Amino acid sequence: MFRKLLAIAALVTGLQANAQVAQEVKMNQFITTLMQKMTLEEKIGQLNLPSVGFDVTGPLLSQGVEEKIKKGLVGGVFNTYTPVAVRKLQDMAVKETRLKIPLLFGYDVIHGHRTIFPISLGLAATWDPALVERTARAAADEATADGLNWAFSPMVDIARDPRWGRVSEGAGEDPWLGAQMAKAMVRGYQGTDLSKDNTLLACVKHFALYGAAEAGRDYNTVDMSRLKMYNEYLPPYKAAVEAGVATVMTAFNEIEGVPATGNKWLLTDLLRKQWGFKGMIVTDYTAINEMMAHGMGDAKKVGELSLNAGVDMDMVGEIFLQHGIGLVKSGKVPQSIVDAACRRVLEAKYKLGLFDDPYRYVNETRNSTQIMSAEKLLLSKEAAIKSMVLLKNANQVLPLNAAKKIAFIGPLVKDQRNLIGSWSGAGDWKKAISIWSALEQKFGAGKFLYAKGANLVDDPALRKRLNDHDGQIASDEKTPDQLIAEAVQTAQQADVVVAVLGEAFGMSGEAASRSMIGLLDNQLELLKALKKTGKPIVLVIMNGRPLTLSWEDQNMDAILETWFAGTQAGPAITEVLFGEANPSGKLTMTFPRNVGQVPIYYNAKNTGRPFDENQKYTTKYLDVPNTPLYPFGFGLSYTSFGYSDIKLSKSSITAADKLQVTVTVSNTGNYDGEETVQLYIRDMVGSITRPVKELRRFQKIALKKGESKEVSFTLTVEDLKFYNKDLKWVSEPGDFRVFVGTNSQEVKEAALTLK
Numbered sequence: 001m002f003r004k005l006l007a008i009a010a011l012v013t014g015l016q017a018n019a020q021v022a023q024e025v026k027m028n029q030f031i032t033t034l035m036q037k038m039t040l041e042e043k044i045g046q047l048n049l050p051s052v053g054f055d056v057t058g059p060l061l062s063q064g065v066e067e068k069i070k071k072g073l074v075g076g077v078f079n080t081y082t083p084v085a086v087r088k089l090q091d092m093a094v095k096e097t098r099l100k101i102p103l104l105f106g107y108d109v110i111h112g113h114r115t116i117f118p119i120s121l122g123l124a125a126t127w128d129p130a131l132v133e134r135t136a137r138a139a140a141d142e143a144t145a146d147g148l149n150w151a152f153s154p155m156v157d158i159a160r161d162p163r164w165g166r167v168s169e170g171a172g173e174d175p176w177l178g179a180q181m182a183k184a185m186v187r188g189y190q191g192t193d194l195s196k197d198n199t200l201l202a203c204v205k206h207f208a209l210y211g212a213a214e215a216g217r218d219y220n221t222v223d224m225s226r227l228k229m230y231n232e233y234l235p236p237y238k239a240a241v242e243a244g245v246a247t248v249m250t251a252f253n254e255i256e257g258v259p260a261t262g263n264k265w266l267l268t269d270l271l272r273k274q275w276g277f278k279g280m281i282v283t284d285y286t287a288i289n290e291m292m293a294h295g296m297g298d299a300k301k302v303g304e305l306s307l308n309a310g311v312d313m314d315m316v317g318e319i320f321l322q323h324g325i326g327l328v329k330s331g332k333v334p335q336s337i338v339d340a341a342c343r344r345v346l347e348a349k350y351k352l353g354l355f356d357d358p359y360r361y362v363n364e365t366r367n368s369t370q371i372m373s374a375e376k377l378l379l380s381k382e383a384a385i386k387s388m389v390l391l392k393n394a395n396q397v398l399p400l401n402a403a404k405k406i407a408f409i410g411p412l413v414k415d416q417r418n419l420i421g422s423w424s425g426a427g428d429w430k431k432a433i434s435i436w437s438a439l440e441q442k443f444g445a446g447k448f449l450y451a452k453g454a455n456l457v458d459d460p461a462l463r464k465r466l467n468d469h470d471g472q473i474a475s476d477e478k479t480p481d482q483l484i485a486e487a488v489q490t491a492q493q494a495d496v497v498v499a500v501l502g503e504a505f506g507m508s509g510e511a512a513s514r515s516m517i518g519l520l521d522n523q524l525e526l527l528k529a530l531k532k533t534g535k536p537i538v539l540v541i542m543n544g545r546p547l548t549l550s551w552e553d554q555n556m557d558a559i560l561e562t563w564f565a566g567t568q569a570g571p572a573i574t575e576v577l578f579g580e581a582n583p584s585g586k587l588t589m590t591f592p593r594n595v596g597q598v599p600i601y602y603n604a605k606n607t608g609r610p611f612d613e614n615q616k617y618t619t620k621y622l623d624v625p626n627t628p629l630y631p632f633g634f635g636l637s638y639t640s641f642g643y644s645d646i647k648l649s650k651s652s653i654t655a656a657d658k659l660q661v662t663v664t665v666s667n668t669g670n671y672d673g674e675e676t677v678q679l680y681i682r683d684m685v686g687s688i689t690r691p692v693k694e695l696r697r698f699q700k701i702a703l704k705k706g707e708s709k710e711v712s713f714t715l716t717v718e719d720l721k722f723y724n725k726d727l728k729w730v731s732e733p734g735d736f737r738v739f740v741g742t743n744s745q746e747v748k749e750a751a752l753t754l755k
């Protein structure tokens with residue numbers, strides 16, 4: 001019987017594989033026939049990706065796009081959406097060009113399209129890839145109902161430097177967690193069939209190593225060893241490729257002295273040859289042109305470099321359009337390279353089904369039913385709740401008791417503009433629900449006290465920079481002192497104060513690096529004044545990066561990290577504050593004590609002189625401990641959890657064995673709650689030095705008050721492997737440690753030997 005079943009399964013797999021081959025043959029024939037009709041100019045036209053619309057992230061704007069579309073000189077556009085706008089341009093492509101090739105429509109759909117979910121760093125803090133996949137699915141559903149068929153997401157750059165503003169866009173510092181999130185998002189966007197009207201092309205970015213910009217300054221130089229790349233920075237991109245991501249975006253930075261956008265080793269040898277990526281490569285915004293400023297040569301030269309490196313589409317820069325023909329005619333770029341690039345663009349269109357129906361994603365009915373549907377708003381609230389991280393909760397000041405007198409203080413209490421965070425292009429902040437209106441909805445008007453307390457940003461120079469990019473940060477008519485005095489007076493009337501402070505949305509994201517990453521001075525002054533009232537203070541923060549919160553940690557009674565929580569921020573925060581929901585998020589980026597500790601991350605190396613309090617010559621600072629304020633994986637709950645010792649099914653395994661790691665986790669507090677149980681390993685001796693801990697598994701479990709559960713993980717030798725100095729993926733026999741715990745620092749430990 002079993003054999004029969006196996007035979008049937010093999011047959012089905014075989015049939016599926018055959019069908020796939022047949023489909024590919026059909027696609028290849030179609031594209032070959034089409035390309036036989038194309039001139040060199042039309043082929044190069046397919047490689048051109050101008051921006052049409054409002055969102056500009058670089059100094060250059062695309063010009064004369066409509067004329068170019070009609071001449072067949074555009075392969076796709078981005079920043080155009082809505083059925084009306086997309087139809088207009090698609091009409092030009094399929095009605096007014098010689099070969100009627102439809103356009104791609106791309107957009108930065110990053111953490112939601114119209115319904116905005118928490119920023120990506122917040123989504124990662126859910127430690128719930130299935131939930132993250134659902135948010136990407138919902139975003140794809142909305143984006144495709146809005147005319148789009150290509151999302152410039154997921155951003156999977158490993159980020160260990162919180163000064164870099166773009167840490168908000170990714171999953172944080174860990175390669176393994178980053179890989180899980182990358183796969184989840186690709187699955188969510190692309191589904192299993194790209195030709196459906198609600199799936200779109202995903203685009204993993206920024207390939208590669210963009211998160212390692214020196215000093216956390218955006219667009220800055222990157223330099224690292226191949227070992228570090230392979231073991232620590234490349235895994236999430238590779239995972240996205242293995243999950244079948246359709247497109248890859250190059251990074252702005254250089255790698256080994258050659259900008260990623262012109263780096264043949266990166267794009268062809270590694271990505272295409274080693275990893276087997278078959279999809280399309282697009283540059284970042286004018287990244288080819290920027291190679292001139294990098295010092296790689298003139299426009300012709302950088303065009304040659306990037307085409308020969310393996311780039312398929314030129315975003316905004318039009319270097320291919322201007323120089324492609326000349327480069328081929330002069331023999332600098334083989335015609336076969338342009339043919340291959342053009343083929344890959346056409347393949348993407350074919351897979352989306354655009355040759356069958358160029359208007360597949362232009363559907364007014366779907367537009368009116370899918371966008372901001374009740375279901376999506378609910379998902380947004382769920383994701384927001386699960387993204388929040390409780391950083392401190394002394395004396396159980398949270399959850400709040402609504403019978404008490406509560407003062408809500410701070411410039412973000414009534415704010416809507418900032419809730420949806422950066423990279424929420426099509427999101428309408430006016431549809432985001434503020435904390436104050438959520439409170440009024442739940443408890444009625446007039447129940448709580450309020451004071452603004454401070455301007456969100458007081459420093460005029462910073463305010464100007466942010467407002468130049470739609471920050472909309474106003475300065476109150478009252479002076480800072482008046483605002484504080486009013487807040488203190490309000491606090492004095494209350495039993496407990498909730499201070500809602502943080503960054504403006506534009507203080508994280510692209511081109512938003514900071515050298516100091518604390519709360520702004522004027523906000524700190526407010527907190528210090530409130531502290532003097534002696535009232536218990538709950539600090540609710542909104543921000544797009546780890547902040548330095550040492551003073552706050554010492555002086556506030558509770559701290560709730562809410563990131564930029566999205567369209568449903570207000571209701572989600574309210575539910576968490578009043579205990580309808582129990583926070584369960586955990587940090588995916590280390591929070592430093594001060595900015596001098598940066599870069600600081602949990603999966604670091606031991607060094608030859610690990611810190612020893614009794615020894616002078618060990619690795620340390622004189623003025624701050626080595627440990628972070630809040631470690632990777634950290635996050636409290638209103639309840640508490642206890643961990644048993646670790647049980648290993650064997651203390652010594654061979655490469656063929658499977659290892660069971662088991663612990664019992666108990667809810668020892670007074671609330672039902674969710675806990676993310678984390679498993680780390682350490683390779684004690686290697687042919688190269690190995691990190692002191694590496695995340696390998698996690699499981700999120702729900703435990704009722706008083707309940708215990710056994711949590712079991714299966715590890716294999718794959719989980720013990722790494723890239724050795726020859727960049728071979730190997731395991732090495734020897735001693736290991738297995739750790740299980742509630743965060744990367746508080747763990748139980750067991751010894752393991754690999755024979």
Ligand code: BGC
Pocket residue numbers: 057058108152205284285510
């Ligand atoms: C960003 C990308 C983005 C692109 C298109 C660039 O400035 O680096 O992440 O996808 O603009 O908007």
